[in-house]
Structure formats: C-alpha cells, structure tokens
Amino acid sequence: MTSAPVISAKSLSLTFETNDGPVHALKDVSLDIEKGDFVSFIGPSGCGKTTFLRCMADLEQPTGGSMTVNGVSAADARMARAYGYVFQAAGLYPWRTIGGNIRLPLEIMGYSKADQAARVARVLELVELSGFENKFPWQLSGGMQQRASIARALAFDADILLMDEPFGALDEIVRDHLNEQLLRLWARTEKTIAFVTHSIPEAVYLSTKIVVMSPRPGRITDVIESTLPKERPLEIRETPEFLEIAHRVREGLRAGHADD
Amino acid sequence: MRQSFFPVLTVVGLLLVIWYAAAVWLNADWTYDKATRSGEVVTTTSLIQDTWAQKKPKLPAPHQVAAEIWSTTVEKNITSKRSLIYHSWVTLSATLLGFGLGTVLGTLLAVGIVFNRTMDMSVMPWVIASQTIPILAIAPMIIVVLNAVGISGLLPKAMISMYLSFFPVVVGMVKGLRSPDQMQLDQMRTWHASAAQTFWRLRLPASMPYFFTSLKIAMAASLVGAIVGELPTGAVAGLGARLLAGSYYGQTIQIWSALIMAAALAALLVGIIGLIQRATLKRMGMAQ
Numbered sequence: 285m286t287s288a289p290v291i292s293a294k295s296l297s298l299t300f301e302t303n304d305g306p307v308h309a310l311k312d313v314s315l316d317i318e319k320g321d322f323v324s325f326i327g328p329s330g331c332g333k334t335t336f337l338r339c340m341a342d343l344e345q346p347t348g349g350s351m352t353v354n355g356v357s358a359a360d361a362r363m364a365r366a367y368g369y370v371f372q373a374a375g376l377y378p379w380r381t382i383g384g385n386i387r388l389p390l391e392i393m394g395y396s397k398a399d400q401a402a403r404v405a406r407v408l409e410l411v412e413l414s415g416f417e418n419k420f421p422w423q424l425s426g427g428m429q430q431r432a433s434i435a436r437a438l439a440f441d442a443d444i445l446l447m448d449e450p451f452g453a454l455d456e457i458v459r460d461h462l463n464e465q466l467l468r469l470w471a472r473t474e475k476t477i478a479f480v481t482h483s484i485p486e487a488v489y490l491s492t493k494i495v496v497m498s499p500r501p502g503r504i505t506d507v508i509e510s511t512l513p514k515e516r517p518l519e520i521r522e523t524p525e526f527l528e529i530a531h532r533v534r535e536g537l538r539a540g541h542a543d544d
Numbered sequence: 545m546r547q548s549f550f551p552v553l554t555v556v557g558l559l560l561v562i563w564y565a566a567a568v569w570l571n572a573d574w575t576y577d578k579a580t581r582s583g584e585v586v587t588t589t590s591l592i593q594d595t596w597a598q599k600k601p602k603l604p605a606p607h608q609v610a611a612e613i614w615s616t617t618v619e620k621n622i623t624s625k626r627s628l629i630y631h632s633w634v635t636l637s638a639t640l641l642g643f644g645l646g647t648v649l650g651t652l653l654a655v656g657i658v659f660n661r662t663m664d665m666s667v668m669p670w671v672i673a674s675q676t677i678p679i680l681a682i683a684p685m686i687i688v689v690l691n692a693v694g695i696s697g698l699l700p701k702a703m704i705s706m707y708l709s710f711f712p713v714v715v716g717m718v719k720g721l722r723s724p725d726q727m728q729l730d731q732m733r734t735w736h737a738s739a740a741q742t743f744w745r746l747r748l749p750a751s752m753p754y755f756f757t758s759l760k761i762a763m764a765a766s767l768v769g770a771i772v773g774e775l776p777t778g779a780v781a782g783l784g785a786r787l788l789a790g791s792y793y794g795q796t797i798q799i800w801s802a803l804i805m806a807a808a809l810a811a812l813l814v815g816i817i818g819l820i821q822r823a824t825l826k827r828m829g830m831a832q
Contacts, residue, residue, distance in 0.1 A: 343730050362736060369734040371727050379749045379828040388745065389735045420829040 288355060289316035290444060290476045291340055297348035298335055298502075308501030309335045310346070315495065315504060319443075322470055322477045324487035325495045326533060332502025333480045333495075337446050340478060341369050353444070365393060367444035368437025372452050374429035376421040376436075382408070383417035386436045393440055407435040410469055427458040431465070438473065445477045452482060460518060463489055467516055484537075488512075488530045489521055496536035506536035563606050570602040571595035604797045612801040625781070628805055634782040636809060638698055638770040642705020643763055649706060650713025650762070651755075657714070658721040658747070659739070668718075675711050679704065679769065684776040701773035701782075708769040709762035716758030720751025752828065756821035763813045771806060783809075 298310040310332045317323050325333035338344040340353055342362040353361035361367065376385045383404050390400045408414050411431040421429055430450055437445060451459045463486060470477055481487050487494050488510070496506040510529060512520060520526055568591065575594040579586045586594075596605040604612075613628060620627035653671065656663040683704050690700040724746050732742045774784025783802045790799035 341734055343733060362734065365736055367734070369731065371731065373727060375727055375731055377746070377749070379752075379830050381829065392732075392735050392737045392741050392745070422829075 287319060290319050290321075291315075291317040291351075291353050291478065293336075293339075293349065293351045295349040296336075296339065296346050296351055298332070298339065298344060298346045299348075310339070311501035311503050312349070313502070313504055314349075315507070317476060317478060317493075319476055320474055321493055322479065322491050323493045323495060324479045324481055324491040325497060326481055326484065326487045327497030327537065328499060330499040330502070331497040332499070333497050334448055335502065336497075337448055337478055337480050340444075341367060341446055365440060366442055367446050368440065368442045370430075370434055370437050370445070370447040370450045372449045374421070374426075374433040376429055376432060378421055381418050381420055382413065382424065382432050385421070385432060386439050389436060389440055395440070403439050407438045410438060410472070411435040412465065425458075427454055427462060430454065430462065434466075434469075438469075438475075443475055445475045447477065447479045449480050449482065451486070459483075459486070464518060466490065471514065484530050484533050485521060488526060488533060489516065489518075494529070494533055496533055498537070498539075505539055506532075508532055508536070560606055563603075564596070567601065567603045567605045568592055568595045571598055574598060574601070600794050601796055604800050608797050609800045609804055612797045613804060616801065628786070628801065631782050631786050631802070632805055632809060635767070635770050635774065635784065635806070638701035638773065638782070639705055639763075639767045639809075639813070641698060641702035642769055643709050643766040645702060646706040646709030646762055646766060647713050647759065650710035650758070651717055653710070653714045654717030654721060655743075657718050659743075671711065671714050674707070679708060679772055682707070683769075683772050687773065687776050701770050704773035705766040705769035709766040712758045712761040712765065713755075716754045716761075717751055720754025720758075721747045723750050723754065749828065752825065753830065756817065756824070759817050759821075760814050763817055764810050767806065767810050767813065 293313055293315050296310055296313045297308070300307045300309055313332070313336060325336060327333050335344055339346050339351060340358060342358040351358050354364070354366050356364070376382070377388070380388065386404045386407060387400050390403060395403065404417065405414070408417060411434055413428060413431055413435065416424065416428070416432075421432070424432065434447075434450065451462050454462065467490060479487075479490060492510050494508040494510065495504055496508065497503065498505045508529060512525060512529070572591060572595055575591055575598075576586060578584075578594075584590075595601070597608070598604075601608070616626060616628040620629075622629045622633075624630060653663075653667060657667055658664075686703055686707070687700045690696070690703065721743075728746060728750075729742070732746060737745070770782070771784040771787070774780075774782035775788055783806050786802035787799055790796065790802065
C-alpha cells in the first residue's frame with residue numbers, strides 16, 4: 285500500500301434538506317480504496333451505500349468533507365472519464381444493437397471508428413457475448429443484458445468500475461454465474477472495483493475488502509479485509525474461512541441496527 | 545391486416561344497413577308530400593324506391609353518393625372545376641403544407657420547452673390557450689389579415705392547418721423528449737456527454753414513438769383546418785368549398801360525397817404515417 289489510494293474520502297457528509305428536517309444520508313465517512321481493490325459496500329436500505337457510490341461518480345454533491353478520485357476531485361475525474369458506472373438496470377437503448385449500445389460511450393468520447401470496432405469486439409469477448417453484437421436488447425435475457433451493460437462500462441479506458449447492485453434484479457443462479465465471471469474479468473483487467481450489494485454471500489465471495497454500513501445517519505460501522513485467496517471457485521463459499529468472514533459481516537450489520 | 549379484414553367489413557356492412565334505413569325514414573316525408581299532391585298511393589316498394597332516388601334528399605342513399613363520387617372523379621377531367629379530384633388536391637396541398645409547418649413549429653417549440661426552463665414556464669400555457677379558441681372564429685381573421693398584407697391562396701389555409709396541427713406535436717414531443725428516465729440521464733452524465741449528444745443520441749430517438757402518434761393526430765387536425773380555411777374564402781375551390789356550395793344549393797348528395805372524400809383522404813394520410821411509423825420503428829429495433 286505504498287501508492288496513493290485511487291479513491292479517498294475524508295469525513296464525507298451529505299445531508300438532504302427535507303420538509304421533515306435534515307436527513308443525514310452520509311455522516312463522517314472516511315475510506316481509502318487502493319488500486320486493484322475489489323470493495324463491496326453492504327448494509328440495509330438507507331445506509332447511504334448507493335449515495336456514497338454516487339458521490340464517487342459525481343452524481344451527488346457531498347455537503348461536507350472531501351473526496352478525491354485518481355488524485356483529483358470527483359467532478360474532474362468524471363470529466364476525465366475515469367470510471368465506468370454500472371446501474372442496477374442494464375439501461376440498454378432498445379433502438380441500438382448490443383454492439384451499438386457498447387459503442388455509445390465510445391462515440392460520445394470521440395474514439396475512431398476502427399478503434400470502436402476493436403474495443404466492442406474485445407469487451408464482448410470479455411463478458412462472453414461474442415456473436416451477439418448485432419442482436420437487439422430484447423432478444424437477450426436479463427443476465428445477458430446486464431453483461432452487455434458491464435461490457436459498455438469496460439469499453440473505454442477507465443481504471444475504476446463503479447457497480448450499483450448490478451445483479452440485484454437477477455435470480456440466484458444467474459447471479460452466481462455472473463459473480464464468477466466478474467471475478468475472472470477483474471483478474472484479467474486489474475480494475476479497481478467498488479460494488480454495492482444487499483447480499484452477504486455476494487459481498488464476501490467477490491471482495492478484497494467489505495465495507496459494512498448502517499443507516500440514520502449513514503455511516504461505516506466496519507471494514508473487513510478478506511483473507512480469502514484471489515483464486516475463488518464457487519465452492520469456496522462452503523469453507524470455514526468464508527463462513528467466518530460472512531459471520532463477521534452479519535455481526536457488523538446487526539451492530540448497526542442495535543440503536544434502532 | 546388480414547385478421548382485421550372481416551371485423552371491419554362487418555362494421556361497414558352494418559353502417560350501410562343503418563344508413564339505408566335512415567334514408568327511408570328521413571326522406572319519407574317528401575315522398576308522402578309528392579304522393580298527396582299527385583294523388584298516388586304509396587306502397588312499401590314505391591316508398592323505398594323513391595326515398596333512395598330523390599334529387600335533393602335529406603339523407604342521400606349510399607349508392608347515390610357512390611354514383612356522385614364516381615361521376616365527379618373517374619368521369620371528369622381532373623382539371624375541371626367539377627372534378628372532386630381537383631378539389632381534393634386543393635385541400636390536400638393546403639393540408640400537407642400546414643402539416644409540414646405545424647410539425648416543424650411543434651417540434652421546435654417542444655425542444656425549446658424541454659431545454660429552456662423559461663420557455664417551459666412561459667410558452668406551454670399559451671400553447672394550450674391557443675387551442676381553446678374556436679377555429680371557426682379565428683379562421684376568417686387569419687384569411688382577412690393575411691389577404692390585407694397581400695398573402696392569399698395556399699398559405700393562409702395552410703396557416704390554419706398549422707394552427708391546429710402544431711398542438712399535438714408540441715404536447716407529444718415534450719412528453720417524448722422527457723421520456724428518458726433519470727438513470728439514463730445519469731448514465732450520460734457519467735460519460736460526460738454534452739447536451740447536444742444527449743439530445744441526438746438519447747432524447748430524440750426515445751421520442752420517436754410519441755412523435756408518430758402525434759403526427760397521426762396532427763394530420764387529421766390539419767385536414768380539418770384546411771377544410772375550415774376554405775369556408776371563408778368564398779367557396780372557390782377545395783373540399784370545404786364543395787361542402788359550402790352544396791349547402792347553399794341544398795345539394796345534399798354533393799355535400800355527402802365531399803364528406804366521404806375528406807374521410808377517405810384522412811384515412812389515407814393517417815394510414816401512410818402508420819406505414820412510415822411501422823417501417824421506422826422496425827428499423828430502429830423498437831417494434832418486434
């Protein structure tokens with residue numbers, strides 16, 4: 285951990301003013317994410333995990349504290365196209381083919397036609413969707429659509445991948461498969477990934493670091509460094525080591541609720 | 545298409561039956577009057593024969609209207625003032641020009657309303673207010689004012705068409721351009737897309753289904769506008785003129801044939817838009 289963190293938040297706060305008084309979506313949140321980390325954010329609804337991710341993406345403006353992404357402000361990082369963002373819904377344009385959807389950010393960023401084609405082919409291969417380039421989104425299953433949306437976030441040169449419950453709407457079997465794929469993809473691309481989830485097994489299975497959050501006010505209650513090896517078959521979820529970490533996450537979540 | 549063929553045919557058949565029956569009922573008074581004066585006895589057969597063949601019936605029978613349409617379209621030179629094709633073309637040209645102008649105006653207003661908060665607050669109430677004015681009241685004004693500044697012929701009628709047709713386009717396009725959800729707009733933001741890129745790549749394509757629906761309504765409104773615009777010009781030419789002249793001289797058959805022609809024209813125009821809609825949305829992958 286000698287290099288500067290990729291994402292760094294220092295006593296970050298975000299307060300929404302509502303008719304019922306202020307709502308503290310985030311309060312005094314400090315966290316460093318190192319290069320190549322896979323960090324999961326887990327916690328109940330309203331704990332601010334998505335808000336925190338949106339702050340990194342400059343989609344929300346914090347009302348206090350500071351945050352840097354790649355050493356610059358979140359706004360500058362967004363304008364430099366430092367990250368790819370994957371939303372909960374795939375959000376593919378129905379009037380564009382899968383290839384056309386992946387090309388969309390590349391067109392916006394002004395990549396050359398030849399470069400676009402090469403990148404589309406590369407990321408489609410990466411998410412195992414080669415051959416689907418000319419299909420329209422409605423011709424694909426939900427899981428495949430979400431993979432296409434991940435491919436779209438990988439197509440341009442961003443070292444950071446921000447994922448907001450990308451598999452939340454998918455069934456368990458598809459989710460397992462996509463988790464495996466995501467780990468492979470992370471190993472191949474060496475991206476830094478911030479991943480918001482509701483699922484304890486998903487968080488433990490994927491992450492090098494698990495951030496447990498709790499609501500009212502939204503804050504970090506525990507940061508767990510995973511001791512699992514980088515190579516993780518699905519069966520690792522039955523090992524005592526895995527269950528131990530999962531237990532700690534569950535304890536952390538329960539502690540956050542103690543004051544309710 | 546094929547599935548809708550028989551239901552449509554059934555409805556048309558039913559309408560024809562009702563129409564023929566209504567013709568007997570409405571025209572019977574005149575038949576009885578004539579019979580009383582000449583001292584003839586009216587039988588059921590002669591009643592039906594007479595009510596379906598009067599010269600100036602209250603309600604002409606379908607075959608009379610069909611015969612009139614046949615004789616004023618196929619059997620007349622299209623340059624003749626008595627040709628219904630000629631009059632239809634006069635109305636059609638004003639309709640299409642007004643529709644084109646209305647579509648352009650409506651789209652531009654919608655873009656302004658979506659992108660400019662001031663326009664959103666200031667223009668929309670006027671757009672709605674414009675449609676509460678009866679078109680019959682304002683049409684002669686437009687004709688007179690434009691005539692006074694030396695504009696006559698096609699353009700004043702097209703302006704009335706435009707006045708009616710821009711409204712559905714504004715309303716539909718505002719809705720369509722705003723149809724992308726917050727997530728899609730956030731996504732554009734994460735790519736640092738410009739407002740122009742967001743417009744051309746997201747808002748405009750997303751608005752297409754709304755656009756075509758608006759166009760269908762606008763086309764029908766535009767035809768009504770052109771016909772209304774022909775009334776105050778002194779009934780020189782056009783389907784509106786045929787309607788007015790027909791009512792001056794009690795030529796009910798002429799009125800009905802002009803009405804049927806207008807309806808057929810509207811069906812044709814809206815049908816063409818429907819075909820373009822299907823082809824476009826299919827090409828865009830939005831219709832399966």
